[in-house]
Amino acid sequence: MTKISVSEALARRKSIREYTQEGVPAGLVLDVLEIASNAPSGGNLQPWKVHALSGEVKSALLEKTIEQAMNNPAGVDPDIPIYPSGLADPWRSRRADCGEVMYAALGIGREDKVARMRQGAKNLSFFDAPVGLIFTLDRSFCEAQIIDLGLYVQSVMLVADEKGLATCPQAVWSMWAGVVREVLGLAHSEMVMVGMAMGYANPESAVNQLKQPRIAVEDFATLHGF
Numbered sequence: 195m196t197k198i199s200v201s202e203a204l205a206r207r208k209s210i211r212e213y214t215q216e217g218v219p220a221g222l223v224l225d226v227l228e229i230a231s232n233a234p235s236g237g238n239l240q241p242w243k244v245h246a247l248s249g250e251v252k253s254a255l256l257e258k259t260i261e262q263a264m265n266n267p268a269g270v271d272p273d274i275p276i277y278p279s280g281l282a283d284p285w286r287s288r289r290a291d292c293g294e295v296m297y298a299a300l301g302i303g304r305e306d307k308v309a310r311m312r313q314g315a316k317n318l319s320f321f322d323a324p325v326g327l328i329f330t331l332d333r334s335f336c337e338a339q340i341i342d343l344g345l346y347v348q349s350v351m352l353v354a355d356e357k358g359l360a361t362c363p364q365a366v367w368s369m370w371a372g373v374v375r376e377v378l379g380l381a382h383s384e385m386v387m388v389g390m391a392m393g394y395a396n397p398e399s400a401v402n403q404l405k406q407p408r409i410a411v412e413d414f415a416t417l418h419g420f
């Protein structure tokens with residue numbers, strides 16, 4: 195694999211929502227998770243925990259979650275909300291645009307609620323990726339440790355990319371924290387913060403072609419005293 199700069203790696207990484215069925219060996223998963231642990235954390239707490247799921251365990255989580263989703267569309271024992279209630283603009287519009295860009299790539303129209311729901315439900319199978327990751331934090335932590343986890347999660351995605359693996363971060367798993375804990379046998383003290391699909395991208399798939407836009411640096415950065 196040709197070497198690329200950090201800037202190029204950042205620009206190249208994108209969320210992948212269709213995978214080939216090629217498996218990812220446990221050793222490679224552990225390599226990615228280990229290298230990513232060079233991520234910094236406040237006080238070097240290294241507060242992250244990761245559960246890597248494959249095979250029957252991943253299928254069991256899908257089955258249990260779908261079973262529960264019938265009667266609990268808002269999730270089971272969710273740990274953190276995915277968005278604040280009453281998300282204001284400009285973020286509300288960005289969120290809506292993000293969905294529209296994806297549905298456009300898939301050729302799913304504005305009115306096709308069933309197709310949109312079906313696409314959303316693919317989250318629960320980790321988009322059929324061979325590996326699903328669940329990232330947890332101890333319930334005793336405060337907000338600062340969530341920053342550490344975010345740095346770790348991005349590091350996992352970049353190292354995975356370097357190894358030829360594709361990923362999609364998934365906030366949706368926090369909604370199903372109760373099911374995740376039951377299937378994996380986790381204590382209530384482990385908060386389910388975010389999940390991630392990991393595997394080899396299907397290069398042909400339409401949904402994998404999309405590149406979500408970014409706002410201009412002037413719209414979020416302010417220079418002081420230059």
Ligand SMILES: Cc1cc2nc3c(=O)[nH]c(=O)nc-3n(C[C@H](O)[C@H](O)[C@H](O)COP(=O)(O)O)c2cc1C
Nearest residue numbers: 207208209292317362363364365366367388405406
């Ligand atoms: C913390 C976090 C949670 C996310 N949760 C989901 C999710 O549940 N489902 C999904 O399809 N994409 C999810 N995404 C992917 C975002 O939609 C995606 O990162 C964003 O649109 C930018 O696109 P890109 O990752 O391709 O650059 C999540 C991303 C992050 C960082």
